[in-house]
Amino acid sequence: MSLYFTELRRLSKRRLTRLLLVLLLLGLATVATAFSFSSHQLSKETVAAAQVESDAQYQRAMEDWKKTVADCDAAKARGDQDTEERYGPNCGRDWQPQPEMFDPKWNLPYQFDFRAEFPMFIAVFAGAVALFAFIVGASYVGAEWSTGGMMNLLLWRPKRLAVLGTKLAALLTTVLGVSLVLGAFWTLAFWLIGRYRGTTAKVTAGVWQSIGLDGLRAVGLILLVGAVAFALASLGRHTAMALGAAVAVFAISEIGIRIAVAVLSVPFGDRYVLSTYAQSWFMKKVELFDYDTCQFAKGACEPAKLVVTWQQSALVLGVGAAAALIGAFWSMRRRDIA
Amino acid sequence: MSAVLEIEGLRKTYRSRKRGVRHALDGFDMRVEAGQVHGFLGPNGSGKTTTLRTLLGLIRPNGGRMAILGQELPQALPAVAGQVGAIVESPQFFPHFSARDTLGLLAQAGELPKQRVDEVLELVGLRDRAGERVKTYSLGMKQRLAVASALLKNPKLLILDEPANGLDPGGIREMRGLMRDLSAAGMTVVLSSHILGEIQLICDSVTIISLGRRVAFGPVDEVLAAHSQGAVRVRLEAVTDLPQATETLTRAGIRVTAEPDHLMLSGVDKPATVSRVLAEQGLYVSELTPVAVDLESVFLELTATAPVPGQHRQVDQSTKVGEPGSGATTGGWGA
Ligand SMILES: Nc1ncnc2c1ncn2[C@@H]1O[C@H](COP(=O)(O)OP(=O)(O)OP(=O)(O)O)[C@@H](O)[C@H]1O
Numbered sequence: 095m096s097l098y099f100t101e102l103r104r105l106s107k108r109r110l111t112r113l114l115l116v117l118l119l120l121g122l123a124t125v126a127t128a129f130s131f132s133s134h135q136l137s138k139e140t141v142a143a144a145q146v147e148s149d150a151q152y153q154r155a156m157e158d159w160k161k162t163v164a165d166c167d168a169a170k171a172r173g174d175q176d177t178e179e180r181y182g183p184n185c186g187r188d189w190q191p192q193p194e195m196f197d198p199k200w201n202l203p204y205q206f207d208f209r210a211e212f213p214m215f216i217a218v219f220a221g222a223v224a225l226f227a228f229i230v231g232a233s234y235v236g237a238e239w240s241t242g243g244m245m246n247l248l249l250w251r252p253k254r255l256a257v258l259g260t261k262l263a264a265l266l267t268t269v270l271g272v273s274l275v276l277g278a279f280w281t282l283a284f285w286l287i288g289r290y291r292g293t294t295a296k297v298t299a300g301v302w303q304s305i306g307l308d309g310l311r312a313v314g315l316i317l318l319v320g321a322v323a324f325a326l327a328s329l330g331r332h333t334a335m336a337l338g339a340a341v342a343v344f345a346i347s348e349i350g351i352r353i354a355v356a357v358l359s360v361p362f363g364d365r366y367v368l369s370t371y372a373q374s375w376f377m378k379k380v381e382l383f384d385y386d387t388c389q390f391a392k393g394a395c396e397p398a399k400l401v402v403t404w405q406q407s408a409l410v411l412g413v414g415a416a417a418a419l420i421g422a423f424w425s426m427r428r429r430d431i432a
Numbered sequence: 433m434s435a436v437l438e439i440e441g442l443r444k445t446y447r448s449r450k451r452g453v454r455h456a457l458d459g460f461d462m463r464v465e466a467g468q469v470h471g472f473l474g475p476n477g478s479g480k481t482t483t484l485r486t487l488l489g490l491i492r493p494n495g496g497r498m499a500i501l502g503q504e505l506p507q508a509l510p511a512v513a514g515q516v517g518a519i520v521e522s523p524q525f526f527p528h529f530s531a532r533d534t535l536g537l538l539a540q541a542g543e544l545p546k547q548r549v550d551e552v553l554e555l556v557g558l559r560d561r562a563g564e565r566v567k568t569y570s571l572g573m574k575q576r577l578a579v580a581s582a583l584l585k586n587p588k589l590l591i592l593d594e595p596a597n598g599l600d601p602g603g604i605r606e607m608r609g610l611m612r613d614l615s616a617a618g619m620t621v622v623l624s625s626h627i628l629g630e631i632q633l634i635c636d637s638v639t640i641i642s643l644g645r646r647v648a649f650g651p652v653d654e655v656l657a658a659h660s661q662g663a664v665r666v667r668l669e670a671v672t673d674l675p676q677a678t679e680t681l682t683r684a685g686i687r688v689t690a691e692p693d694h695l696m697l698s699g700v701d702k703p704a705t706v707s708r709v710l711a712e713q714g715l716y717v718s719e720l721t722p723v724a725v726d727l728e729s730v731f732l733e734l735t736a737t738a739p740v741p742g743q744h745r746q747v748d749q750s751t752k753v754g755e756p757g758s759g760a761t762t763g764g765w766g767a
């Protein structure tokens with residue numbers, strides 16, 4: 095237990111942890127603030143004004159249309175031959191403006207809708223905090239290895255697996271704490287934006303529940319990223335190893351495999367790309383289509399579909415993370431410490 | 433006396449696909465009695481650090497037996513770790529923490545009271561600089577911090593791998609005093625160093641290692657006596673008689689090295705023989721002194737690492753115990 099608290103203290107004493115935390119806070123605050131300016135709450139007057147304006151636009155369009163048709167008829171009566179080209183067939187009579195083409199919505203400023211749009215901001219939040227977790231997780235254990243801190247500690251606590259496990263636990267609890275606290279603020283900030291500069295209409299208990307579940311997924315992904323970074327840096331005994339591995343995985347999965355499946359025209363190639371799984375983890379499912387099964391010459395067609403569910407994502411991501419962690423602990427047990 | 437540290441037949445083999453196998457430790461034995469200051473000597477690459485790392489559980493041995501304070505390692509390591517303080521070869525610390533933070537974190541992990549940190553900082557002379565980041569420390573200051581971290585748990589066994597590395601003369605002398613005080617207080621100290629004058633001054637006993645095997649061990653004076661090989665300095669009344677004396681003594685089976693104004697003899701059992709042999713030839717001795725050898729020359733002889741003019745000795749060129757023709761004195765003293 096004393097080791098656990100020591101590690102919590104070590105982690106929070108690190109300059110990089112503090113610096114990144116400040117950057118993360120600033121980044122999130124900037125996004126929320128900037129966003130709050132782009133959203134405008136719609137008063138009754140604004141809505142009414144927008145209605146008036148779109149009515150007027152409709153009227154103007156009707157007049158323009160009538161005038162055009164009249165012009166065309168006049169030209170025809172004069173015996174012009176090119177009315178087809180200038181006014182379209184039938185003097186453009188078929189193109190009468192319809193009222194629904196002048197939705198007052200188009201005349202309204204953007205208004206943030208908490209219920210519909212907040213889930214997207216949960217994903218933004220998860221991305222930012224996951225990046226934080228990755229760098230902090232990798233450098234925390236990576237620096238311990240490369241500066242000899244790990245060796246020093248093992249002279250005091252010779253149980254290697256317990257030491258590595260405790261460090262991992264300290265990292266994950268710190269990341270969890272940061273995610274929960276910042277997540278609460280993030281939710282509050284956007285709820286306030288919705289409340290005062292947008293709309294929080296129709297936010298029922300069910301909506302909150304779904305937001306809560308999205309939040310849980312986000313936290314899960316953040317912890318997973320932190321743990322993987324930790325495992326990779328410990329395996330390579332250097333912070334740079336985790337960063338290198340991340341770049342390599344990204345290059346191979348997002349670029350290499352994408353190109354390969356495109357060249358080989360593998361059906362549903364995206365199911366071999368890691369980001370598909372990250373996406374489906376958030377969206378609950380991702381649908382992949384195979385347009386090669388369609389013969390458009392024969393008319394419209396339903397392309398073959400493959401659904402990647404969030405359960406499959408959990409499996410893929412979980413197995414990957416478990417492999418990295420098992421590797422890290424196994425190497426901790428086996429390898430000499432120089 | 434009870435042994436605080438026992439090593440028997442320790443083996444560590446490094447394998448590499450390119451360079452084949454290297455036996456860093458090849459059946460190494462060592463024994464340190466309680467309360468001693470024990471010097472651990474050997475040429476570069478002979479296996480000192482490997483031994484100490486193995487002992488501390490950082491390296492997995494390929495064979496052999498180790499025990500600290502009567503407990504078998506590595507099984508009992510968690511139990512004895514609290515009683516073993518160690519620094520291993522140029523210790524490193526997280527560069528952005530201060531000395532006080534570094535020690536504070538170790539003390540917390542080891543469940544030691546906070547004031548112990550200030551005690552050891554005072555002891556190694558870092559009190560006034562303890563708040564600064566380790567990154568800004570000089571080599572000697574880092575070494576002092578390392579010693580402080582080893583002393584922190586007030587161990588029964590203190591293992592120091594080249595602790596004097598980078599210390600200033602005052603620091604070395606202080607370290608010497610510190611070792612004395614610690615051992616007087618009942619601490620057992622194992623000290624690896626290349627500064628043999630220092631070892632001779634502070635150590636009760638030594639172990640000398642070469643190419644992963646022990647070449648000599650025992651109390652310092654016994655090791656010295658065993659390898660002084662009866663060195664005797666002889667001066668005659670008349671310097672002109674030296675060549676004749678050389679001839680006479682050589683005939684009597686004594687090894688002689690002629691110097692401008694005296695002779696150095698070795699392999700002399702009883703100095704009296706020398707004076708008798710010379711007197712029989714009418715040569716009169718004006719000085720006949722048994723020469724005390726120092727640890728350095730014994731070390732160089734035992735490990736066969738004395739520099740030879742015109743040759744550049746490579747690492748790993750030293751005595752290999754158990755190989756015929758190595759010319760080294762094998763066997764132990766004080767066992
Ligand atoms: N990780 C390793 N891989 C391969 N060989 C190693 C490794 N570590 C040490 N060795 C070899 O083991 C031998 C003993 O090294 P060790 O560090 O124990 O020497 P030492 O006695 O401490 O020397 P020094 O006086 O220079 O500190 C050397 O030949 C060294 O090259």
Ligand SMILES: [Mg+2]
Pocket residue numbers: 480481482521593
């Ligand atoms: Mg060494």
